[in-house]
Amino acid sequence: MKQYRILGICGAGLSTSTTVAKTLQNGMEERQMPAQIRTCSVIEATGTIQGYRPDVILATVATNSFENPSDAKVFSGVPLLTGIGSDELMDTIVEYLKSLDE
Numbered sequence: 001m002k003q004y005r006i007l008g009i010c011g012a013g014l015s016t017s018t019t020v021a022k023t024l025q026n027g028m029e030e031r032q033m034p035a036q037i038r039t040c041s042v043i044e045a046t047g048t049i050q051g052y053r054p055d056v057i058l059a060t061v062a063t064n065s066f067e068n069p070s071d072a073k074v075f076s077g078v079p080l081l082t083g084i085g086s087d088e089l090m091d092t093i094v095e096y097l098k099s100l101d102e
Contacts, residue, residue, distance in 0.1 A: 003034040004097045007054035008077060009045045009061060016060045016081065017041075023080040024058065027090040033097060042066050055100060056093055 006024060010016035017039035028035040040048040045066035049057065053070060058077035068074060073096055079085035 002101065003036055004056065004100075005052060005054040006035050006037045006056045006058065006093075007048060007052055007072070008037065008039040009042055009057060009059045009066060010039070010077075011061055012041050017077075020058055020060060020077040020080045023086065024077075024090075024093075027080075027086070028094075031090065031094050033094050055097060058093075 006028075008017040008020045008024065010020070021037045021039050025035070025037055028037075038048070038052055038054070042061050042065050046069060049068060049070050049072065054072045057068065057072045057074045058080065059066070059074060060077045060081060063074050063076075075089065075093060079089040
C-alpha cells in the first residue's frame with residue numbers, strides 16, 4: 001500500500017499543527033493507513049504544498065488564507081484539535097485516500 005502524504009497547516013506552524021499531526025498519526029496508525037505527515041505555517045503553505053505534493057491538507061486556519069496550487073483535498077483540522085468529530089474526520093480522510101487508489 002502506498003504511503004500517503006498529509007500536510008497540516010496552522011497559523012505559526014508550531015503547536016497547533018503539531019497537535020493535529022500527532023492526533024492524525026495515531027488515527028492513521030489505528031486504521032492501518034501508512035502516512036507521512038508534515039506541518040507548516042500558513043506563510044509557508046504554498047511553497048510547501050508545491051514541494052511536498054500532499055494527498056491531503058488539514059488546515060486549522062481559514063482555507064482561503066493560503067493558495068493551494070495542487071489537487072490535494074483540503075479538510076478542516078479543527079476536529080482533531082477539539083476532539084469533536086475527530087473520528088468522523090479520520091474516517092472521511094481514510095476513505096478519500098483509499099479512493100485515490102481506485
